[in-house]
Amino acid sequence: MLIxxxxxxxxxxxxxxxxxxxxxxxxxxxxxxxxxxxKRIAAELADADAKRAEAQKERDExxxxxxxxxxxxxxxxxxxxxxxxxxxxxxxxxxxQAADALSAKRQETLRSEAHSLNxxxxxxxxxxxxxxxxxxxxxxxxxxxxxxxxxVFTRRLREMDGKAREGLAEALKTASDPALVRSAFDLPAEQxxxxxNALNETFSAEIHVRFETAPDLVxxxxxxxxxxxxxxxxxxYLTSLExxxxxxxxxxxxxxxxxxxxxxxxxxxxxxxxxEPKPPPVSVEPESKPETxxxxxxxxxxxxTESK
Amino acid sequence: xxxxxxxxxxxxxxxxxxxxxxxxxxxxxxxxxxGSKLITRKLSTGLERSRWQNLLEIVVTAIEKxxxxxxxxxxxxxxxxxxxLFLFVATASLCTVIPGYEPPTxxxxxxAALALCVFVAxxxxxxxxxxxxGYFKSYVEPTFIMLPFNIISEVSRTLALAVRLFGxxxxxxxxxxxxxxxxxxxxxxxxxxxGLLTGMVQAYIFSILAAVYIAAATRxxxxxxxxxxxx
Numbered sequence: 385m386l387i388x389x390x391x392x393x394x395x396x397x398x399x400x401x402x403x404x405x406x407x408x409x410x411x412x413x414x415x416x417x418x419x420x421x422x423k424r425i426a427a428e429l430a431d432a433d434a435k436r437a438e439a440q441k442e443r444d445e446x447x448x449x450x451x452x453x454x455x456x457x458x459x460x461x462x463x464x465x466x467x468x469x470x471x472x473x474x475x476x477x478x479x480x481q482a483a484d485a486l487s488a489k490r491q492e493t494l495r496s497e498a499h500s501l502n503x504x505x506x507x508x509x510x511x512x513x514x515x516x517x518x519x520x521x522x523x524x525x526x527x528x529x530x531x532x533x534x535x536v537f538t539r540r541l542r543e544m545d546g547k548a549r550e551g552l553a554e555a556l557k558t559a560s561d562p563a564l565v566r567s568a569f570d571l572p573a574e575q576x577x578x579x580x581n582a583l584n585e586t587f588s589a590e591i592h593v594r595f596e597t598a599p600d601l602v603x604x605x606x607x608x609x610x611x612x613x614x615x616x617x618x619x620x621y622l623t624s625l626e627x628x629x630x631x632x633x634x635x636x637x638x639x640x641x642x643x644x645x646x647x648x649x650x651x652x653x654x655x656x657x658x659x660e661p662k663p664p665p666v667s668v669e670p671e672s673k674p675e676t677x678x679x680x681x682x683x684x685x686x687x688x689t690e691s692k
Numbered sequence: 693x694x695x696x697x698x699x700x701x702x703x704x705x706x707x708x709x710x711x712x713x714x715x716x717x718x719x720x721x722x723x724x725x726x727g728s729k730l731i732t733r734k735l736s737t738g739l740e741r742s743r744w745q746n747l748l749e750i751v752v753t754a755i756e757k758x759x760x761x762x763x764x765x766x767x768x769x770x771x772x773x774x775x776x777l778f779l780f781v782a783t784a785s786l787c788t789v790i791p792g793y794e795p796p797t798x799x800x801x802x803x804a805a806l807a808l809c810v811f812v813a814x815x816x817x818x819x820x821x822x823x824x825x826g827y828f829k830s831y832v833e834p835t836f837i838m839l840p841f842n843i844i845s846e847v848s849r850t851l852a853l854a855v856r857l858f859g860x861x862x863x864x865x866x867x868x869x870x871x872x873x874x875x876x877x878x879x880x881x882x883x884x885x886x887g888l889l890t891g892m893v894q895a896y897i898f899s900i901l902a903a904v905y906i907a908a909a910t911r912x913x914x915x916x917x918x919x920x921x922x923x
Binding site: 386387388389390391392393394395396398399400401402403405406407409410411413414415416417418420421424425 | 695696698707708709711713714717718720721724725728729732735736737738739745748749752753768771772773775776779780796799800801802804805806808809858
């Protein structure tokens with residue numbers, strides 16, 4: 385018999401023991417280890433997934449921030465560009481204004497220069513004209529002219545209006561010194577007598593007169609008595625004419641400075657300025673008149689009475 | 693000439709006796725238990741692990757995979773029984789390379805014991821899985837007339853298991869013994885190699901058949917759920 389039943393039972397027992405031993409020492413630990421490893425791998429994979437998700441999130445966030453930053457930078461850049469443009473515009477405006485102001489100032493300076501030059505030329509011309517007139521009249525003044533002057537003077541004395549005559553008569557009477565008659569040239573005896581007569585007749589009294597020669601009168605006669613003066617001379621005319629012209633020039637300059645801003649128009653206003661004031665002083669006339677008529681003045685001259 | 697190691701008795705006291713089969717079985721049990729204990733004493737759960745651990749993991753997962761392939765849904769539940777069957781039979785035949793060793797599976801007593809274990813385990817697993825009534829009902833399926841045939845089939849397959857393994861293992865040892873007397877050189881080695889192969893094949897067949905029987909007993913009335921993740 386090949387089967388030994390005791391051995392069969394023993395082997396069955398042995399096998400069951402072996403099953404228990406194997407379970408205890410082999411399957412359980414190995415399977416536990418595999419499970420633990422699988423769990424750990426799963427955990428690591430999950431962790432990796434989580435990390436990847438987080439990395440993705442961070443990347444997205446970073447990208448988002450980057451975009452934000454780019455946008456901000458662009459905004460700042462454009463803002464800075466705008467500001468720079470505005471600043472440039474402002475500087476340009478300022479420079480333009482400064483340039484305008486400068487050119488205005490320069491124009492003003494030019495204008496005032498032109499004005500002063502104008503004035504200087506006017507003044508010079510005026511002086512020249514008067515000098516010429518004075519010289520011409522001085523040259524023309526002769527004894528025969530003096531005679532005519534004496535006649536005019538006496539006629540003036542006689543035609544003197546009441547108030548002036550009374551003032552002068554009072555002065556002549558109260559004067560301690562004799563009245564002084566000044567003339568540019570020595571008066572001839574008959575003329576002196578004529579003046580003496582005229583005075584005596586006019587004031588109906590014996591008046592002491594002293595005659596004097598004064599070349600600065602240019603041409604004319606002047607009676608001075610105790611602060612009262614009766615004068616008729618070309619120098620007086622010229623002086624009053626000069627004064628009138630000076631005032632006229634002053635008046636003309638003021639409006640002219642405004643109406644003639646361009647310095648180029650310098651040359652033109654001058655002749656006009658002078659052409660106007662000149663006609664009144666009759667600088668041309670005295671030259672021709674004394675030669676032809678020798679009495680241009682008698683028409684206009686008016687005896688001046690001044691109280692000193 | 694000895695047919696089985698049962699005949700080599702070292703000690704006997706009446707009914708009790710200590711023959712070579714039992715002694716070699718103890719030796720195998722000791723080697724398996726101590727080897728497993730030594731290797732699993734310091735198991736690593738990390739990615740780095742020792743070669744022995746790798747080997748054992750391969751063996752265990754391969755057995756698990758095979759059980760699953762047969763159709764058992766919860767392989768860990770049957771791993772202890774089926775895995776030990778395979779390991780014992782395989783180790784018993786592998787050790788034939790050791791001179792003086794006689795495989796315990798070359799004894800009809802041992803194979804009968806293993807077949808008896810399967811014979812008992814199949815209904816036990818079946819009852820545990822689908823209950824007493826459910827399991828015994830499978831014997832009268834499809835009709836009551838089939839009951840005797842089912843019982844005969846149950847018994848005969850157990851006998852076939854025991855005799856198949858015994859015949860193969862015993863024949864392997866016998867052939868080597870005979871060849872040693874005829875051609876002492878070369879041929880016994882070739883036949884030993886062949887014996888190793890047939891031993892592995894027999895271990896596989898034995899455990900797979902046991903798995904199939906258990907599977908048949910546990911899923912009889914189940915409408916075969918999806919054949920699991922068969923790979």
